[in-house]
Amino acid sequence: MNKRYSVGKSNKHDSADLHVSGEARYVDDIHLPKDALHVAIGYSAIACGEILSMDLQSCKKGGGAIDVITASDIPGKQDVAPVFSGDLLLTDKRIDYHGQPIFAVVAKDYNTAKRAVGFAKIEYKEETPLLDLDEALDQESYVRPPHGMRCGNAQKAIDSAPHKISGSLEIGGQDHLYLEGQVSVAIPEEDNRITIHSSNQNPTETQHLVAEVLNLSMADVNVVTRRMGGAFGGKETQAAPWACIAALFAIRNQRVVKCRLGREDDMRMTGKRHPFKHEYTVGFDNKGKILGVDYKIAADCGHSADLSDAIVDRAMFHCDNAYSLVNANIIGLRVKTNTVSHTAFRGFGGPQGMMLAEVVIEDIAQYLSKDALSIRQINFYKQGDITPYGQTIESEQHAEIVNALAEQSKYESRRKQIETFNQNSPMIKRGISLTPVKFGISFTVAYMNQAGALIHIYHDGSIHLNHGGTEMGQGLMIKLAQIVAEVFQVNLDKIKINATQTDKVPNTSPTAASSGTDINGMAVLNAALKLKKRLLKFIVKEFDCDESDIVFENNKIIIANKNNDFNNIIKQAYMARTSLSATGFYKTPQIHYDRVKAKGQPFFYYANGAAVSEVEVNTLTGESKVLRTDILHDAGNSINPVIDIGQIEGGYIQGMGWLTSEDLKWDQMGRLSSANPATYKIPTAHDVPDIFNVKLLQDAPNITNTIFRSKAVGEPPLMLAISVWCAIRQAISSLSDSKKGIKLEAPATPENIMKAVLDLEK
Ligand code: MTE
Ligand code: HPA
Ligand code: MOS
Numbered sequence: 001m002n003k004r005y006s007v008g009k010s011n012k013h014d015s016a017d018l019h020v021s022g023e024a025r026y027v028d029d030i031h032l033p034k035d036a037l038h039v040a041i042g043y044s045a046i047a048c049g050e051i052l053s054m055d056l057q058s059c060k061k062g063g064g065a066i067d068v069i070t071a072s073d074i075p076g077k078q079d080v081a082p083v084f085s086g087d088l089l090l091t092d093k094r095i096d097y098h099g100q101p102i103f104a105v106v107a108k109d110y111n112t113a114k115r116a117v118g119f120a121k122i123e124y125k126e127e128t129p130l131l132d133l134d135e136a137l138d139q140e141s142y143v144r145p146p147h148g149m150r151c152g153n154a155q156k157a158i159d160s161a162p163h164k165i166s167g168s169l170e171i172g173g174q175d176h177l178y179l180e181g182q183v184s185v186a187i188p189e190e191d192n193r194i195t196i197h198s199s200n201q202n203p204t205e206t207q208h209l210v211a212e213v214l215n216l217s218m219a220d221v222n223v224v225t226r227r228m229g230g231a232f233g234g235k236e237t238q239a240a241p242w243a244c245i246a247a248l249f250a251i252r253n254q255r256v257v258k259c260r261l262g263r264e265d266d267m268r269m270t271g272k273r274h275p276f277k278h279e280y281t282v283g284f285d286n287k288g289k290i291l292g293v294d295y296k297i298a299a300d301c302g303h304s305a306d307l308s309d310a311i312v313d314r315a316m317f318h319c320d321n322a323y324s325l326v327n328a329n330i331i332g333l334r335v336k337t338n339t340v341s342h343t344a345f346r347g348f349g350g351p352q353g354m355m356l357a358e359v360v361i362e363d364i365a366q367y368l369s370k371d372a373l374s375i376r377q378i379n380f381y382k383q384g385d386i387t388p389y390g391q392t393i394e395s396e397q398h399a400e401i402v403n404a405l406a407e408q409s410k411y412e413s414r415r416k417q418i419e420t421f422n423q424n425s426p427m428i429k430r431g432i433s434l435t436p437v438k439f440g441i442s443f444t445v446a447y448m449n450q451a452g453a454l455i456h457i458y459h460d461g462s463i464h465l466n467h468g469g470t471e472m473g474q475g476l477m478i479k480l481a482q483i484v485a486e487v488f489q490v491n492l493d494k495i496k497i498n499a500t501q502t503d504k505v506p507n508t509s510p511t512a513a514s515s516g517t518d519i520n521g522m523a524v525l526n527a528a529l530k531l532k533k534r535l536l537k538f539i540v541k542e543f544d545c546d547e548s549d550i551v552f553e554n555n556k557i558i559i560a561n562k563n564n565d566f567n568n569i570i571k572q573a574y575m576a577r578t579s580l581s582a583t584g585f586y587k588t589p590q591i592h593y594d595r596v597k598a599k600g601q602p603f604f605y606y607a608n609g610a611a612v613s614e615v616e617v618n619t620l621t622g623e624s625k626v627l628r629t630d631i632l633h634d635a636g637n638s639i640n641p642v643i644d645i646g647q648i649e650g651g652y653i654q655g656m657g658w659l660t661s662e663d664l665k666w667d668q669m670g671r672l673s674s675a676n677p678a679t680y681k682i683p684t685a686h687d688v689p690d691i692f693n694v695k696l697l698q699d700a701p702n703i704t705n706t707i708f709r710s711k712a713v714g715e716p717p718l719m720l721a722i723s724v725w726c727a728i729r730q731a732i733s734s735l736s737d738s739k740k741g742i743k744l745e746a747p748a749t750p751e752n753i754m755k756a757v758l759d760l761e762k
Contacts, residue, residue: 004486005485005486005489005553005554006482006483006485006486006489006492007482007483007485007486007639007708008637008638008639008640008641008708009482009640010640010641010642010643011478011482011492011640011642011643012478012642013473013475013478013643013646014477014478014481014492014497015227015471015477024227025226025227026180026183026199026226026227026228026229027180027183027184027185027197027198027199027258027260028180028183028258028260030185030197032185032256032258033255033256035255035256036255036256036257036258037066037067037106037107037108037249037253037255037256037257037258038106038107038108038109038110038112038113038257038258038259038260039104039105039106039113039242039245039246039249039257039258039259039260040104040105040107040110040113040114040116040117040265041101041103041104041117041245041261041265041269042056042059042101042102042103042104042105042117042120042122043098043099043100043101043102043265043268043269044091044095044097044098044099044100044101044102044124045098045122045124046095046098046124046126046129046669046670047095047096047097047098047129047131047338047339047669047670047671048095048096048097048126048127048128048129048130048338048670049095049124049125049126049127050093050094050095050124050125050127051091051092051093051095051102051122051123051124052123052124052125053121053122053123054070054092054102054103054120054121054122054123055120055121055122056068056070056103056119056120056121058119058120058121059103059105059116059117059119059120060116061119062119063105063107063112063115063116063117063118063119064107064108064112064115064116065105065106065107065112065113065116065119066105066106066107066108066253067105067106067249067252067253068103068104068105068116069090069103069104069105069245069248069249069252070090070092070102070103071088071089071090071091071092072092073248073252074089074090074213074248075213075214075215075248076211076212076213076214076215076216077209077212077213078090078213080209080212080213080240080241080244081304081305081306082205082236082237082240082306082307083305083306083307083309083310084143084144084304084305084309085305086143086303086304086305086341087241087304087306087341088100088101089101089213089241089244089245090102090103090104095124096303096304096338097129097302097303097338097339097340097341097670098129098268098338098339098669098670098671098672099268099269099340099671099672100269100303100340101241101245101269102122103117103120104245104249104259105117106249106253106257110258110260110262114262129337129338129669129670130336130337130338131337131338131339131666131668131670132337133170133275133277133298133300133335133337134277136300136335136336136337137277137298137333137335141335141336141337142333142334142335142336143301143302143303143304143305143308143334143335143336144301144305144308144309144312144334145334146331146332146333146334147309147312147313147316147331147332147595147598148329148330148331148332148598149316149328149330149331149332149388149389149598150328150329150330150388150598151325151326151327151328151386151387151388151390152292152326152327152328153292153327154292154293154294154327154328154329155292155294155329156292156327157283157291157292157326157327158281158282158283158291158292158293158294158327159283160283160291161283161284161285161291161292162283162284162285162286163283163284163285163286163364163367163368164281164282164283164284165281165282165363165364165367165741166279166280166281166282167279167280167359167363167741168277168278168279168280169276169277169278169280169355169356169359169745169746170275170276170277170745170746171275171276171277171278171352171355171745171746172275172658172662172663172664172745172746172747173272173273173274173275173300173342173345173664174272174273174345174657174658174662174664175267175272175273175662175664175674175680176230176231176232176233176234176270176272176345177230177677177680177682178228178229178230178231178232178234178235179229179230180199180228180229180230181199181260181261181262181263181266182199182235182238182239182242182259182260182261182266182270183198183199183242183258183259183260183261184196184197184198184199184200184239184242184243184246184247184258184259184260185197185198185246185256185257185258185259186243186246186247186249186250186251186256186257186258186259187250187256188250188251188254188255188256192216192220192251193216193220193221193222194210194214194216194220194221194222194247194250194251195222195223195224196210196221196222196223196224196243196246196247197224197225197226198223198224198225198239198242198243199225199228199229199231199235199239200223200225200228200235200239200240200243200470201228201231201233201235201236201239201470201472201510201511201512202235202236202237202239202240202470202509202510202511202512203223203224203225203470203500203501203502203508204223204468204502204506204507204508204509204510205237205240205510206223206239206240206243206244207221207222207223207502209240209243209244210223210240210243210244210247213244213247213248214244214247214248214251218502221247221502222501222502222503223243223501223502224499224500224501224502225470225471225499225500225501226471226499226500227470227471227472227473227499228470228471228472228473229473230472230473231470231472231473232345232346232472232654233273233343233344233345233346233348233512234270234271234272234343234344234345235472236307236343236344236510236512237271237306237307237343237344238270238271238343242259242260242261243259245259246258246259263676263677264675264676267672267674267675267676267680268340268671268672268675269340270340270343271302271306271340271341271342271343272340272342272343272345272664273342273343273345273352273658274299274300274301274308274311274312274342274345274349274352275299275300275342275664276297276298276299276300276315276352276355277298277300278295278296278297278298278319278352278355278356278359279295279296279298280293280294280295280296280356280359280360281293281294282294282360282363282364284364286368287378288364288365288368288370288374288375288378288379289378289379290323290324290325290360290364290379291326291327292326292327292328293325293327293328293329293330293360294328294329295319295328295329295330295331295356296331296333297312297315297316297319297330297331297332297333297352297353297356298332298333298335299311299312299315299332299333299334299335299342299349299352300335300337300339300342301334301335301336301337301341301342302336302337302339302340302341302342303336303337303338303339303340303341304336304341305334305341306341306342306343307343307344307348308334308341308342309334310348310349310444310445311342311343311344311348311349312332312333312334312349313332313349313444313595314347314348314349314350314353314440314444315332315349315350315352315353316330316332316353316389317350317353317387317389317440317444317602317603318349318350318351318353318354318357318438318439318440319353319354319356319357320357320381320387320388321353321354321357321358321436321437321438322357322376322380322381322398322399322402322436322437322438322608323357323361323376323379323380323381324379324380324381324382324385325387325388328388330388338670339666339670340672344512346651346654346655346714346715346718347439347655347715347716347718347719348512348513348715350439350440350715350719351655351658351718351719351722354437354719354722355722355725355746358435358722358725358726359741361375361376361379362726362729362730362741362742363741366733366738366739366740366741366742367739367741369739371415372433372726372730373402373406373411373434376402376434376435376436377399377402377403380396380398380399380402380436381393381396381398381399381438382396383395383396389593389598389599389600389602390598390599390600390601391440391600391601391602391603392601394605394703395606395703397606397608397634397697397700398436398437398438398606398608398610399436401436401608401609401610401632401633401634401697402434402436402610404632404697405434405610405611405612405630405631405632406434406612408630408632408695409434409612409630409693411432411434411612414432414614415432418430418431418432418614419734422731422734427618427619427620428616428617428618428619429616429617429619429731429732429734429735430614430615430616430617430627430731430734431614431615431617431726431727431728431729431730431731431732431733431734432612432613432614432615432727432730433612433613433723433724433726433727433729433730434610434611434612434723435610435611435720435722435723435726436608436609436610437607437608437609437610437611437716437717437719437720437722438606438607438608439514439606439607439608439715439716439719440602440603440606441513441514441515441518441603441604441605441606441607441711441712442513442515442588442591442602442603442604443509443512443513443515444513444593444602444603446591446592446593446602448509448510448513449509449515449519449587449588449591449604450507450509450519450585450586450587450588451467451468451469451508451509451519451520451522451523451585451586451587452467452468452505452506452507452508452523452583452584452585452586453465453466453467453468453505453520453523453524453526453527453583453584453585454466454467454504454505454527454581454582454583454584455484455524455527455528455531455581455582455584456580456581457531457570457580457581458570458580459570459571459574459580460567460570460571461494461565461566461567461568461570461571462494462496463484463488463490463494463495463496464496464498465480465481465484465495465496465497465498465524466498466500466501466504466505467480467500467505467520467523467524467584468500468505468508468509468511468520468523469500469508469511469516469517469519469520470500470510470511470516471500472511474516474643474647474714475640475643475646475647476511476516476517476520477497478492478497478640478643479517479521479639479640479643480497480517480520480521480524481495481497482639482640483521483524483525483528483639483707483708484524484528486708487525487528487529487532487552488528488532488552488566489552489553489554489555489556490555490566491555494555494566505583513715514607514712514713514714514715514716515588515712516712516714517639517707517710517712518588518604518706518707518710518712519586519588520586521639521707521708521710522584522586522706522707523584523585523586524584525584525707526584526585526586527582527583527584528582528584530582530583530584531580531581531582532552534573534578534579534580534582535557535569535570535573535578536550538572538573538576538578539557539559539569539573542572542576543559543560545559545560549561552566557569588604589604590604591603591604604704604706605702605703605704605706605711607634607635607711607712607713607716608633608634608697608716609631609632609633609634609648609697609716609717609720610631610632610633610720611629611630611631611632611652611720611721611723612628612629612630612631612723613626613628613629613689613721613723613724613726613727614626614627614628614629614727615627615724615727615728615731616731617728617731617732617753619731619732619735619753619757621750621754622749622750622751622752622753622754622757623750623753624660624728624731624748624750624753625687626656626687626689626724626727627689627690627691628689628690628691628692629652629689629691629692629693629694629723629724630691630693631648631652631693631694631695631717631720632695632696632697633648633694633695633696633697633713633716633717633720634696634697634700634711635696635697635710635711635713636700636701636702636706636709636710636711637700637701637702637708637709637710638696638710638713639707639708639710641696644696644713645694645696647713647714647717648694648696648713648717648720649692649694649717650717651714651715651716651717651718651720651721652694652717652718652720652721653683653687653688653721654683654718654721655717655718655719655720655721655722655724656683656687656721656724657681657682657683657687658718658721658746658747659721659722659724659725659746659747659748660683660724660725660728660747660748660749661681661682661683661687661747661749662680662681662682662747663680663681663747663749664680665679724748725744725746725747725748728744728748728753729742729744729748729756732744732753732756732757732760735757735760736760738760742756742759742760743755743756743759744756
């Protein structure tokens with residue numbers, strides 16, 4: 001399959017026209033029967049304590065609720081935690097965070113339901129919430145035990161190093177701010193079964209939890225996800241509770257029930273990116289080569305474990321970024337506080353880990369008065385090097401990309417220009433930074449790296465494509481359709497993309513870890529090749545020819561040099577009683593990881609990229625702006641370049657938001673103050689740099705055997721935005737000749753920039 005028919009083409013997103021015309025159907029667009037019921041959630045007004053009494057009578061009488069449920073109305077399991085325990089669907093005793101769901105009501109419409117919630121009377125015994133990460137660290141308040149990763153002898157290497165610096169870095173969390181909030185519609189079916197339409201990255205886990213909550217079997221529950229209006233990790237575990245509540249009401253009332261959270265409720269009740277605090281000591285030589293590191297990585301996990309074990313693991317896996325750490329002592333702490341439980345967010349802890357790698361480089365550069373890029377370059381992994389977790393580095397692509405980008409973007413001459421600019425500009429300062437990304441691809445929990453597919457060819461020649469992945473805007477569906485089109489050499493319009501459904505393809509993993517195309521693509525290829533094989537067998541027999549006489553080409557099947565319409569052959573195959581439906585399966589080979597020893601090969605391969613960002617900072621007001629960005633990113637043999645570039649642009653801007661303007665604030669009572677888009681600022685079109693050059697690395701097939709030698713692209717580009725934060729730090733550092741690291745916390749909001757500027761004067 002050398003000449004590509006469909007794979008590698010820049011097809012627009014399969015729903016692009018529907019998206020822009022407003023015709024794409026999201027869960028909230030599903031037409032409901034007149035008697036459908038709408039959910040509102042009653043949640044805790046305090047962050048820590050106990051419920052003393054609950055009077056919910058008036059929710060119905062005065063408030064107009066039709067049904068009200070509390071924990072005791074749950075027929076089955078009350079805990080909907082994904083991996084460990086501790087996430088109650090509804091609580092009736094302990095309160096662990098402000099916004100914790102206590103009861104739910106349904107009414108004839110959403111506004112009535114929301115109003116009815118206000119009629120509840122709940123008395124609490126309040127306790128002082130634990131909100132501060134440092135305080136929680138002192139108390140050793142953890143959701144999971146600490147976990148370490150070691151290589152070489154860090155202490156010895158640091159002690160004997162010519163130079164040694166220590167520091168700390170606080171990094172804020174991030175709200176997913178998907179355009180479409182959490183939403184599920186539950187439809188009761190005959191015989192106590194249920195169908196749920198859910199905006200969900202993880203339909204199988206939701207099917208599992210709905211079954212457990214309702215005391216049903218998984219086979220009684222069908223979860224359907226056509227598309228999400230964005231997810232970004234926020235619908236890996238956080239979509240399930242609302243599906244469970246809708247399902248519970250639907251079965252109890254035998255009515256269709258919709259649970260759609262209002263934006264503020266969504267922001268209060270669902271988990272976010274973990275805030276982190278890093279503490280580090282690094283020993284290095286005169287050139288800036290890192291000799292040893294001692295890293296303490298602490299994540300604010302909120303009140304429960306959720307996915308935090310794996311998220312902090314991924315932070316630990318990425319605190320080296322692209323730099324060789326021969327002697328490292330890395331400890332990861334999963335800190336418990338009285339906030340909502342933090343969860344997956346694009347990069348899954350990787351971005352926070354990578355920030356540590358980059359701040360250490362920046363500190364070393366500052367200390368030695370050298371350009372940070374040169375420090376990066378001398379610390380790059382070389383082929384054959386081994387990571388602190390035991391994985392061998394098989395390529396130096398990270399270094400090649402950085403060098404190529406430095407050249408393309410004229411990094412060195414622009415850096416000099418900026419130096420001159422800064423000498424002549426006392427107040428407005430500029431900064432430039434080039435940072436690499438090396439991101440491990442695979443679920444770090446090995447069993448999750450599996451996928452399934454189901455393809456039907458109908459006897460008119462149209463093709464029905466099903467697989468375990470979900471569409472959240474990333475372009476998974478079009479890429480997978482291109483794979484089918486490639487196998488049969490047919491036009492894309494022949495392939496009908498369907499909603500992901502748990503009754504079509506079972507036991508799927510969430511669409512996460514950027515692995516959607518990698519694993520579902522292989523499963524789809526597997527199914528398509530099975531069908532092709534059956535077709536070949538049929539043709540050989542029917543036309544009395546050799547397999548080598550058969551060519552699939554341009555919607556035709558050429559048999560012994562004679563053109564046949566694809567549809568005709570399919571019809572004939574059907575008439576000859578050929579099975580035209582096949583399942584496909586894939587499990588990622590080679591990967592393994594022994595968590596007890598913290599050694600193995602958790603990643604199938606690495607995705608690489610680099611970005612140069614140039615910024616301007618007003619050092620009197622703290623305002624900053626990205627002036628120019630150049631990105632070179634590796635998507636292997638891209639299956640769809642235009643989709644991949646969209647992922648890179650979007651990921652970078654989303655990362656820029658995380659590191660510059662998105663500032664989550666909780667008040668002293670543990671209430672989220674930034675609970676709507678007016679107080680929580682995501683980037684807008686105006687924040688996109690005026691010069692924004694995004695290129696895919698050319699002629700770079702993945703050396704690992706992935707689907708058509710492509711590379712995963714969903715999450716890695718978010719981390720390209722670390723260059724923005726580093727450039728801001730560079731701009732601030734031009735104010736002083738100090739060797740001391742700049743105390744810039746993330747996000748680099750105007751407030752935090754001013755703090756860093758004022759700290760220089762101390
Ligand atoms: N792109 C869009 N448009 N919307 C999203 O919600 N989620 C990101 C990324 N890109 C997301 C997105 C995250 S967190 C992941 S893990 C991947 O897409 C998941 O899809 P993939 O594995 O198919 O790349
Ligand atoms: N990435 C994203 N989601 C996950 C992972 C991961 O590595 N592990 C479990 N869920
Ligand atoms: Mo993405 S955070 O792995 O859903």
